[in-house]
Amino acid sequence: MRPTGRLHLGHYHGVLKNWLTLQHEYECFFFVADWHALTTHYEDPASIEENVWEMVIDWLAAGVNPGSATLFIQSKVPEHAELNLLLSMITPLSWLERVPSYKDQQEKLRERDLSTHGFLGYPLLQSADILLYRAGLVPVGADQEAHIEITREIARRFNHLYGREPGFEDNAEAAIRKMGKKTGTLYRNLRRAYLEKGDDEALETARALLKEQSNITLGDQERLFGYLEGTGKVILPEPQALLAPQARMPGLDGQKMSKSYGNTITLREEPDDITSKIRKMPTDPARQRRNDPGEPEKCPVWQLHKVYSDEERQNWVQEGCRNAGIGCLDCKKPVIDACQAELEPIRMEAMELERNQDVVKNIIAEGCEQARDEAQDTLRDVRDAIGIDYR
Known part of the structure; x- marks a missing residue:
């Protein structure tokens, strides 16, 4: 995950809740992708360090367990950079240019100069991140499958070129x-x-x-x-995409929750701010007065009810809104309560971690050491296959 700002409910429902399940089912590696943050924020790196530690605190507060998964910072494992360099020697330029998100991100981030070698090569760095741990499965959304596919192609090409040992x-x-x-x-x-x-x-x-x-x-x-398969020794296994459950967290304006839209509730949002933000949410424009009937599907608050409310509560909203039996503030109160209940334990745990920064840094130091052990094993085999493991 890229450290580009405070985590919010979109991250929690879209990614972190899935991580909490996966950490008990697989050997997991979760890392702060600070080099990836530099591919788009290279002109403003000052905030990256603070964001790194804030994000780790959010992970831990949300329930990511360092006893069940390896947590580390990308730049603290320099083998990522070495494997990225070695893979760049064999990766055709056209493969990188055809990655769908390359032009898509350039279009979305027009205010930034992304005509850099680092941005063009970020899919290859992602591939190095995956192949360095010989990952079998990579949890991604459907829109990220193309990144897994190029990783498979790069692994296949590497194995084809260097997997033929004598005899x-x-x-x-x-x-x-x-x-x-x-x-x-x-x-x-x-x-x-x-x-x-x-x-x-x-x-x-x-x-x-x-x-x-x-x-x-x-x-x-x-x-x-x-x-x-008629090739040689498999040095870098081809990973598979582990499609994460679709969990689109709506923002306060009904769009997807995103920092760029300014419609978020952060994982450490103060209770009064949560209440204020939800109370100010827009509703169905047809409900100008308390006794005007409305349509839930036209109201952003209804999208939050679909996340937080059970069937009985949703039926109450549908009926109450359409016959003006409830007001908009009545409708918002259960969402406020549910959001507060979800975030309260996360906020309290984060406060404890903020007071014990050394604990957080020790967790990451241990994770970096564990990650480097795995990474060095892979690099040793990669260098040996290429023929540059000089002794």
């Missing part, structure tokens, strides 16, 4: 024999079905078969994944 076929055949006669024969038949007939089901079955093998090394397993 690869002989080593692969030796690995097959280690699996035992019956399993080895099944692997060969599945491989033949895929390479000769393009049988995708055979490919998936063979991949699943390899994952179950406990009597071969990880290196042999990666080697056989590559042999299966």
Whole structure:
């Protein structure tokens, strides 16, 4: 997540709640993407450091657990930059120029000069972020799938160029024999079905078969994944997109909640400010007076009820609004109460963390160390494959 300002309810419902689930289901790496912030905010870097620590506090206060996930800062793991550089040597320029968000962001951020090498290359830096940890799954929204696809293409190209070790076929055949006669024969038949007939089901079955093998090394397993597809050793596995549940958090004006629209409620918003902001929200223009009937679908407050209210409460709003049985302030009160209840524990935890900044910095220091251990293992294999791991 890029440190470009205080987190708000859009971040909480759109990303953080998903992270809270994933941290208990997978080995997760969550990092502050400060280099990515520089791709668009390079002229105004002064706020980045403060935003870094404020964002980490928001994560922790929301329930991200450093005991269940690795939390770190991108620039504290310089291997990100090295892998980005090495991958830039093999990535065609046209691949970066065709990423949909490249021109889209240039259009949206016209006030910024984004004709820089760093901005053009930010999809490649994202790919390095993913491949450095040999991630199997990357939680993204549907609009980010293109970034995962270019990462897969870059990994595939890297493996094709550098995955051929001396005696690869002989080593692969030796690995097959280690699996035992019956399993080895099944692997060969599945491989033949895929390479000769393009049988995708055979490919998936063979991949699943390899994952179950406990009597071969990880290196042999990666080697056989590559042999299966007619390539070499898989040094950088191709990640898959883990599509996050759609959770569009409406802003105070009915648009998507966003800092650029000025329609947010931050995770540490003061209670009085929450009340004031929601009470001032626009409603259906048809309701000029208390006894004028309205239409909930034309009212931004109704969008918040769809997030916070149960079916019974939503029916109360629908009926009360359409027959003028309730006023707009009556309608807003349950939303205010629900929002206050959701943010109160987050705000209290954040206040405690603000008083104990050393705890926050120690968590990040430990996370950076853990991330570097993983990153250095990958870089060692990458340098060795390219042939620049000099000894």
